Amino acid sequence: MKVELAEVAFRYGREAVLREVSIALPEGGVTVVIGPSGAGKSTLLQIAAGLLRQAAGRVLFDGRDVSRVPAERRDVGMVFQSYALFPHLSVRGNIAFGLRTANRRLPPREAAGRVEELAALFSLTPLLERRPGELSGGEQQRVALARAVAPRPALLLLDEPLSALDAQLRRGVRAELGELLRRLGTTVLYVTHDQEEAMLLADHLVVLDRGRVAQAGPPLELYRRPASRFVASFLGEASFLGARALQGAELASAPLVAGEASAPCPGTPPAPRETVCRLVRPEDVVIDAQGTPATVVEARGLGPYDRVRLRLAGGEEVLAHLPPGTALPPGATLSIALKAGRGHWLVPADPDP
Amino acid sequence: MSGDGVSPARPAAGPSERRFAHRFVRRLGLAWTGLLAAVLVSPIAIACFGAFSTSEWYGQRSEGARVAGTGALFRYVFDVWGGALLHSAEIALVVVPLALLIGAPAAYAFRRRPFPGSRLLEAAAVAPLSVPGIALAVSLLVAAGGAPRFWLLVAGHLAYTVPLVVKTVGNAAGTLDPRLEAAARSLGASRWQRLRRLLLPLLAPALALSALLVFAVSWGEFNASFLLATPTLSTFPAALYLTYTTNSFPVGAAATVLFLLPVVPAMAAIQALGGEEFHRGMQA
Amino acid sequence: MLAAGRYRTALVNSLALSAATAAAALVLALPPAWVLARVRFRGRDLLRAAISLPLTFSGVLVGFLMIVMLGRVGAVPRLAGLLTGRELLAGAAYTSAGLFLAYLYFEVPRAVMTLEAALRRFPVELDAAARTLGAGPLDRLLRVWLPLAAPALRATLAITFSASMGSFGVALVLARRFTVAPLEIYNELVSFLDDAVAGALCLVLASLTLVTGHLLAPGAPGAPEAPEAPEDGSGR
Numbered sequence: 004m005k006v007e008l009a010e011v012a013f014r015y016g017r018e019a020v021l022r023e024v025s026i027a028l029p030e031g032g033v034t035v036v037i038g039p040s041g042a043g044k045s046t047l048l049q050i051a052a053g054l055l056r057q058a059a060g061r062v063l064f065d066g067r068d069v070s071r072v073p074a075e076r077r078d079v080g081m082v083f084q085s086y087a088l089f090p091h092l093s094v095r096g097n098i099a100f101g102l103r104t105a106n107r108r109l110p111p112r113e114a115a116g117r118v119e120e121l122a123a124l125f126s127l128t129p130l131l132e133r134r135p136g137e138l139s140g141g142e143q144q145r146v147a148l149a150r151a152v153a154p155r156p157a158l159l160l161l162d163e164p165l166s167a168l169d170a171q172l173r174r175g176v177r178a179e180l181g182e183l184l185r186r187l188g189t190t191v192l193y194v195t196h197d198q199e200e201a202m203l204l205a206d207h208l209v210v211l212d213r214g215r216v217a218q219a220g221p222p223l224e225l226y227r228r229p230a231s232r233f234v235a236s237f238l239g240e241a242s243f244l245g246a247r248a249l250q251g252a253e254l255a256s257a258p259l260v261a262g263e264a265s266a267p268c269p270g271t272p273p274a275p276r277e278t279v280c281r282l283v284r285p286e287d288v289v290i291d292a293q294g295t296p297a298t299v300v301e302a303r304g305l306g307p308y309d310r311v312r313l314r315l316a317g318g319e320e321v322l323a324h325l326p327p328g329t330a331l332p333p334g335a336t337l338s339i340a341l342k343a344g345r346g347h348w349l350v351p352a353d354p355d356p
Numbered sequence: 357m358s359g360d361g362v363s364p365a366r367p368a369a370g371p372s373e374r375r376f377a378h379r380f381v382r383r384l385g386l387a388w389t390g391l392l393a394a395v396l397v398s399p400i401a402i403a404c405f406g407a408f409s410t411s412e413w414y415g416q417r418s419e420g421a422r423v424a425g426t427g428a429l430f431r432y433v434f435d436v437w438g439g440a441l442l443h444s445a446e447i448a449l450v451v452v453p454l455a456l457l458i459g460a461p462a463a464y465a466f467r468r469r470p471f472p473g474s475r476l477l478e479a480a481a482v483a484p485l486s487v488p489g490i491a492l493a494v495s496l497l498v499a500a501g502g503a504p505r506f507w508l509l510v511a512g513h514l515a516y517t518v519p520l521v522v523k524t525v526g527n528a529a530g531t532l533d534p535r536l537e538a539a540a541r542s543l544g545a546s547r548w549q550r551l552r553r554l555l556l557p558l559l560a561p562a563l564a565l566s567a568l569l570v571f572a573v574s575w576g577e578f579n580a581s582f583l584l585a586t587p588t589l590s591t592f593p594a595a596l597y598l599t600y601t602t603n604s605f606p607v608g609a610a611a612t613v614l615f616l617l618p619v620v621p622a623m624a625a626i627q628a629l630g631g632e633e634f635h636r637g638m639q640a
Numbered sequence: 641m642l643a644a645g646r647y648r649t650a651l652v653n654s655l656a657l658s659a660a661t662a663a664a665a666l667v668l669a670l671p672p673a674w675v676l677a678r679v680r681f682r683g684r685d686l687l688r689a690a691i692s693l694p695l696t697f698s699g700v701l702v703g704f705l706m707i708v709m710l711g712r713v714g715a716v717p718r719l720a721g722l723l724t725g726r727e728l729l730a731g732a733a734y735t736s737a738g739l740f741l742a743y744l745y746f747e748v749p750r751a752v753m754t755l756e757a758a759l760r761r762f763p764v765e766l767d768a769a770a771r772t773l774g775a776g777p778l779d780r781l782l783r784v785w786l787p788l789a790a791p792a793l794r795a796t797l798a799i800t801f802s803a804s805m806g807s808f809g810v811a812l813v814l815a816r817r818f819t820v821a822p823l824e825i826y827n828e829l830v831s832f833l834d835d836a837v838a839g840a841l842c843l844v845l846a847s848l849t850l851v852t853g854h855l856l857a858p859g860a861p862g863a864p865e866a867p868e869a870p871e872d873g874s875g876r
Contacts, residue, residue, distance in 0.1 A: 054768050074771035087769035091787045100783070101773030154774060382679060389672040393690040396749065399705035400693070402715050406708070486798075486853045488806030490822045491842035494829070498839065569696070578698035578809040579822070583829065593698035593809070600704045600813055608704060619696060627689040 004157040011060035022214045033191040037201040038211035044194040053077045080156035084163045086147040088135035095131040101154040121149040161193045242283045242321045282347040288323035294340030299331045406609030433610045440595035448574040451513045455570045459521025467529040482519040489579025512580040517570040528562030572622045654821040658804035662797045665747040673755035699809020706733040706742045736818040742810045747800040758792030798856035805849040821845045
């Protein structure tokens with residue numbers, strides 16, 4: 004199903020939580036909404052579910068305005084952050100709940116079959132008679148997901164479904180979940196504040212900031228070519244270097260200039276004399292004898308790479324992920340450059356950190 | 357009172373007629389609540405007003421000129437029932453600290469330091485709440501009929517008030533983050549310091565609530581006290597009974613006003629201190 | 641001893657009156673408990689304070705209030721006399737119906753406060769979850785709310801029932817021909833000075849109360865009876 008949120012606004016008391024948020028969810032794909040806490044992610048999800056009613060704007064399912072359709076008739080499935088499993092029902096009862104309601108009434112035999120099918124899919128078969136209180140966090144999460152998809156909803160909503168799991172478990176479940184969501188082929192709206200989770204799961208990524216869409220697009224596109232410092236730093240580590248454009252891509256007082264010749268910066272060339280800012284991802288920095296000189300401020304081996312803070316001649320700092328074992332003492336000097344085709348202009352250089 | 361009333365996770369209203377139904381149901385609920393409050397309070401108001409009115413409405417004053425005006429009325433009630441009033445106050449003032457001293461540490465132990473048999477002990481501690489007052493009074497008389505009456509009355513009141521303290525304080529202690537005590541310990545706080553600077557301030561609202569409640573319950577207790585009372589050691593509720601059955605209406609009304617005088621502020625203070633949280637702890 | 645008709649009548653009366661009071665108090669208390677727990681409005685604290693006021697009253701005081709309202713010259717007959725010319729319900733306070741009303745006056749506040757506390761921590765998210773699964777209002781009432789609220793409803797019944805069984809002051813002031821068990825115990829002690837019969841009656845009354853209470857709301861006291869509400873996970 005094609006789902007579209009059109010200029011959705013919501014206020015809580017006097018405070019605007021969402022301001023004219025427009026998102027088009029690709030059919031059968033996973034759309035991840037990411038943002039810091041308080042950005043309005045969960046509110047957006049509840050509006051899509053029909054649990055909250057937007058103050059303005061429309062929710063369109065296949066072009067049909069469903070704003071006035073209550074949650075129970077919207078044909079959505081939802082996984083809650085706390086799972087919201089029914090404590091008085093067994094796992095079987097929880098999964099079967101949505102199969103026999105006023106709005107969807109499967110024949111008992113068919114419903115039982117569907118429960119078994121989902122239990123097998125989510126490896127819950129041995130747990131079917133247990134109560135939610137007797138399950139581990141990961142098991143509860145799987146029950147919540149199985150319950151939500153059992154009625155074959157046209158839209159599946161997930162509200163930070165992994166945030167209640169501990170870090171190690173989360174990593175395993177994350178990969179599994181991505182595969183499952185793709186296999187289901189349902190249109191999915193997924194909310195998280197975890198950048199890695201978002202990059203891993205999203206076909207379409209939406210960054211939400213204080214109730215507004217900061218940027219939307221394919222995840223890697225957003226990572227490489229963020230529209231603002233906020234998006235850039237929210238999706239990963241970044242250094243920002245000030246610069247002023249002279250003409251086209253020709254720059255004044257821009258460090259890493261030596262690399263510039265060999266690696267012209269992608270993106271819209273800034274207009275002459277405009278103050279710009281250059282985004283440098285740490286993994287894009289390489290050691291290059293022809294590069295810009297830099298002094299090591301701090302270096303730390305992290306295993307897969309060394310995390311090195313460097314100071315450029317102009318005093319600006321750049322973060323670099325260099326091959327492991329470089330073992331540079333603070334104060335050491337080296338020359339660095341950007342990998343070909345990397346680096347990105349942010350125009351104008353917005354002042355927020 | 358438009359669409360705002362409910363908690364943030366309020367389910368959204370559907371089509372407009374559903375929304376209308378929703379609003380109608382809420383109005384009905386509000387009206388019901390208001391009506392209940394009115395039905396509960398109006399008899400109190402009408403009864404109390406009787407003490408300040410000379411209207412025929414409230415009946416003849418068989419006590420004659422001695423109770424003609426409001427001032428005289430209250431003087432008369434004081435003359436006749438002042439002793440009982442004093443006894444009730446004395447008992448309440450003894451029962452409040454005793455109930456707290458017995459109930460609060462026990463509640464803390466049941467919640468935070470359970471020991472073998474502590475659940476049984478807790479069950480026993482709150483059991484008197486579900487024993488009829490008169491049965492309790494009879495068993496006290498049988499078990500310790502020779503004891504001084506004052507202390508027998510105190511014991512009867514403690515049986516009903518200690519469970520309230522156990523529940524209220526136990527509930528508050530149960531919601532305390534156990535890491536707080538560990539944190540205080542790691543900061544070098546001694547047992548005494550943890551009690552004084554951590555537990556007491558954190559449990560203060562619950563202790564205040566239970567003190568108020570213990571007072572109100574002790575002040576109003578009749579079922580057990582009436583049997584334990586003697587002609588020379590009567591409680592005020594027992595005096596109320598005698599007033600209601602022997603005196604004229606205005607005298608009963610004046611006695612009722614005296615009875616309510618400390619109850620109304622106590623119940624108001626309980627609500628102000630967090631009544632809704634408090635009643636949670638009262639459940640069986 | 642139980643064969644003695646008067647005692648049996650008193651016990652049966654007590655049981656019937658307490659059961660009726662508990663059931664009626666539950667029904668009457670549900671809407672206000674819901675409103676106080678879940679609807680935010682100005683004056684809510686005042687309403688709650690007003691409803692909780694009679695919680696610690698003496699039974700005799702409640703009896704007096706009944707006489708004020710429904711006695712032979714009570715406020716209701718007077719008002720009816722002014723409005724219709726006929727003094728309706730005069731002396732109703734002294735009938736069994738009057739006693740029932742007085743018991744209700746006592747127990748409805750208790751029921752409201754007990755239920756409110758339970759409804760306040762009811763996990764609203766479960767209702768939202770049921771809605772996203774397609775459950776309509778009736779589905780949710782029968783399959784989510786009732787099963788989850790059942791312990792609180794039963795606890796309320798148990799509390800109001802056992803309080804009514806022990807209620808003594810109200811009956812002492814109001815009861816004329818109608819008798820209840822605590823009243824008989826009192827009579828045995830004071831009028832007939834028969835400690836043995838009084839003690840036996842006490843034992844029967846106490847065990848009936850405890851057993852019924854336990855049947856209605858099993859489980860150790862103090863144990864959390866309803867599942868704790870998960871924190872509201874909404875983005876706000």
